[in-house]
Amino acid sequence: DGGITQSPKYLFRKEGQNVTLSCEQNLNHDAMYWYRQDPGQGLRLIYYSQIVNDFQKGDIAEGYSVSREKKESFPLTVTSAQKNPTAFYLCASSSRGRLYSNQPQHFGDGTRLSIL
Amino acid sequence: GIQVEQSPPDLILQEGANSTLRCNFSDSVNNLQWFHQNPWGQLINLFYIPSGTKQNGRLSATTVATERYSLLYISSSQTTDSGVYFCAVEAGANSKLTFGKGITLSVRP
Numbered sequence: 001d002g003g004i005t006q007s008p009k010y011l012f013r014k015e016g017q018n019v020t021l022s023c024e025q026n027l028n029h030d031a032m033y034w035y036r037q038d039p040g041q042g043l044r045l046i047y048y049s050q051i052v053n054d055f056q057k058g059d060i061a062e063g064y065s066v067s068r069e070k071k072e073s074f075p076l077t078v079t080s081a082q083k084n085p086t087a088f089y090l091c092a093s094s095s096r097g098r099l100y101s102n103q104p105q106h107f108g109d110g111t112r113l114s115i116l
Numbered sequence: 117g118i119q120v121e122q123s124p125p126d127l128i129l130q131e132g133a134n135s136t137l138r139c140n141f142s143d144s145v146n147n148l149q150w151f152h153q154n155p156w157g158q159l160i161n162l163f164y165i166p167s168g169t170k171q172n173g174r175l176s177a178t179t180v181a182t183e184r185y186s187l188l189y190i191s192s193s194q195t196t197d198s199g200v201y202f203c204a205v206e207a208g209a210n211s212k213l214t215f216g217k218g219i220t221l222s223v224r225p
Contacts (some may be wrong), residue, residue: 033213037157042120042202042215058212059117088157104149104164105204105213110157 003027004108006091011113013078013085021076021111023091032074033092033105036060043090049074050096078113086114118143118207122216129193129223137188137219139203147206148179149213150188154199162188162201193223 004025013019023032031050035043045058049068063082068074074093078085089112092105119142129135139148150162163170163177165186170177174193179186190197200218207214 035215040217042217043159043204043213044215045212048212090159104147104161106161107151107159110159112157 004091004093004106006089006108006111008111009109011111012116013113014116016080018077018079019113021078021089021091021113023074023076023108025072025074025091025093025108027093027106028071028095029093029106030071030096031094032068033094034058034064034066034074034076035090035092037088037090037110046076046089088112118145118205118214120203120205120214120216122201122203122219124219125217126220127222129221131193131195131223131225133193133223134189134191135193135221137190137201137203137221139186139188139205139216141184141186141203141205143184143207145181145184145205145207147213148186149204150177150186151202151204152197152199153202153218159202190221193221195223195225197221198223 007022033048034046037043047066049055065077090110091108094105095103121140123138152160165177165179167181174191176189202218204213204215
């Protein structure tokens with residue numbers, strides 16, 4: 001079945017440690033996105049990529065890094081510079097419509113990151 | 117940037133009741149989506165509705181782009197409708213969705 005797979009579902013980070021969250025999609029979508037959700041809040045955009053080997057910062061990119069070497073994969077690294085990484089992380093993808101408008105975004109099931 | 121406001125922030129319904137959830141936005145949009153987040157955190161697409169009206173079973177949505185608001189209607193609510201409902205908009209061609217803070221719906225049996 002087509003979809004977006006995020007792994008792991010739960011992740012624990014020690015102080016000073018970098019961790020990488022995986023996001024894979026088999027929907028043949030060009031665009032991929034990473035969002036962060038804190039308790040009782042909406043989603044905030046961390047990074048997004050509209051094409052392979054290109055990505056842009058979202059609203060809260062500090063302390064995070066991404067890569068987009070393959071169309072189907074968009075991993076997110078939470079670096080030690082991110083001082084408050086405990087949150088729910090959601091990955092999304094969408095196809096590109098005519099005139100560069102975007103089609104609906106579809107989401108994975110998320111990864112919950114906690115600090116040890 | 118664009119602002120998205122959802123109301124009411126919390127809603128409690130008895131099973132079988134109808135409800136209307138509202139989303140106001142501060143600028144023109146070329147994409148508007150409604151999502152339902154279930155208790156496990158899964159975010160489910162409900163509607164992609166930058167303008168007009170759509171219906172899907174007991175749910176329907178209307179976006180009046182010229183007046184910068186969208187409404188989500190839930191009829192004959194069920195306990196499985198409980199969760200958080202998010203409205204998200206995209207302004208311009210930058211592909212960035214801006215989310216509202218959500219509406220928490222609790223449907224009681």
